[in-house]
Amino acid sequence: MRCVAHLIPYSISMKKDIRALSKEDLRDFFVASGEKAFRGNQVYEWLWNKGAHSFEEMTNLSLETRKMLEEHFVINHIEVDKMQKSADGTIKNAVKLHDGLIVESVLIPTPTRTTACVSSQVGCSLDCKFCATAKLKRMRNLNPDEIYDQVVAIDKESRTYNGMPLSNIVFMGMGEPLMNYNNVLKAVDKITSSEGLGLSPKRITLSTSGIPKMIKKLADDQVKFNLAVSLHSAIDEVRSQIMPFNEIFPLTDLKASLQYWYEKTQRRVTYEYLIWKNVNDRPQDIAALVEFCKIIPCKVNIIEYNPIGDDQFQQADPIVTEAYKKALEKNHITVTVRRSRGKDIDAACGQLANK
Numbered sequence: 001m002r003c004v005a006h007l008i009p010y011s012i013s014m015k016k017d018i019r020a021l022s023k024e025d026l027r028d029f030f031v032a033s034g035e036k037a038f039r040g041n042q043v044y045e046w047l048w049n050k051g052a053h054s055f056e057e058m059t060n061l062s063l064e065t066r067k068m069l070e071e072h073f074v075i076n077h078i079e080v081d082k083m084q085k086s087a088d089g090t091i092k093n094a095v096k097l098h099d100g101l102i103v104e105s106v107l108i109p110t111p112t113r114t115t116a117c118v119s120s121q122v123g124c125s126l127d128c129k130f131c132a133t134a135k136l137k138r139m140r141n142l143n144p145d146e147i148y149d150q151v152v153a154i155d156k157e158s159r160t161y162n163g164m165p166l167s168n169i170v171f172m173g174m175g176e177p178l179m180n181y182n183n184v185l186k187a188v189d190k191i192t193s194s195e196g197l198g199l200s201p202k203r204i205t206l207s208t209s210g211i212p213k214m215i216k217k218l219a220d221d222q223v224k225f226n227l228a229v230s231l232h233s234a235i236d237e238v239r240s241q242i243m244p245f246n247e248i249f250p251l252t253d254l255k256a257s258l259q260y261w262y263e264k265t266q267r268r269v270t271y272e273y274l275i276w277k278n279v280n281d282r283p284q285d286i287a288a289l290v291e292f293c294k295i296i297p298c299k300v301n302i303i304e305y306n307p308i309g310d311d312q313f314q315q316a317d318p319i320v321t322e323a324y325k326k327a328l329e330k331n332h333i334t335v336t337v338r339r340s341r342g343k344d345i346d347a348a349c350g351q352l353a354n355k
């Protein structure tokens with residue numbers, strides 16, 4: 001049996017979040033407390049399959065056992081503080097964390113699928129000029145349970161309002177998921193495990209602003225989910241203007257990391273691409289994207305831009321979007337033009353800012 005000293009707090013004030021414990025930890029805790037190991041399985045089931053928010057709910061445990069748990073642990077969980085529903089069916093949740101901080105997650109329904117867009121950090125430390133979240137200071141990383149809970153909350157809403165379970169997840173909410181690497185991967189493990197939601201990793205996409213070292217790490221870790229990169233320009237000078245960290249991680253480094261990703265995983269990458277007037281709407285911007293797309297197999301999602309209340313960025317002329325589309329298709333690159341959803345409730349791409 002493993003050492004369980006770390007599971008037993010010294011005082012009530014140091015109560016540990018029971019959801020940070022694995023099933024094995026819980027079994028060890030019960031054995032160390034003189035109870036049967038299977039109690040650990042029961043508690044685990046209450047926490048993760050039945051979504052219990054209190055020990056009182058764990059009715060197949062004796063009163064004494066529940067009291068003992070109460071003395072040692074807390075159950076930190078999220079609460080959907082406010083739910084907003086868009087005219088197009090999109091739902092935005094303002095999610096309150098145990099320490100009172102708020103993040104947002106979004107349910108995007110279509111006739112064939114429902115997608116959850118979840119947050120990985122409270123605020124963001126990167127400074128993408130077009131993004132509303134960038135205006136919020138990064139407060140902290142979300143822990144794996146807080147990420148998982150957003151997904152569970154959206155799954156429930158999807159069943160209630162759309163009559164179908166959640167089918168896809170994108171890590172494209174608040175924060176840069178690769179700057180909270182371990183917790184995001186732990187959350188994905190829980191989401192895909194049979195004891196969690198049992199969702200296939202093929203239905204999960206991690207969208208990053210493009211941190212080369214971490215993309216390589218994803219490849220080394222042989223993750224099974226999909227990778228998307230918010231590219232927005234394939235010209236360093238332009239990209240650095242709109243995504244200042246590009247100065248530290250220029251496109252040559254990003255390219256090298258994507259080649260590494262493809263060598264290791266043999267899986268294509270998706271490039272997310274917004275087009276703005278007088279920023280990246282010139283013929284040379286289109287040509288640069290086409291060249292960038294030749295590095296490894298890929299597809300391009302051109303996403304409609306949603307203004308975030310300043311005049312710096314404006315959606316490009318539809319003629320330019322069409323020109324991008326034609327040039328990519330001519331070079332046999334798959335391209336989709338996506339209209340953003342949930343604009344009326346500030347739930348669209350790049351708009352999440354706790355409004």
Ligand code: SF4
Nearest residue numbers: 124126128131134175
């Ligand atoms: S686009 Fe993503 S990485 Fe960039 S500031 Fe917004 S949340 Fe952060």
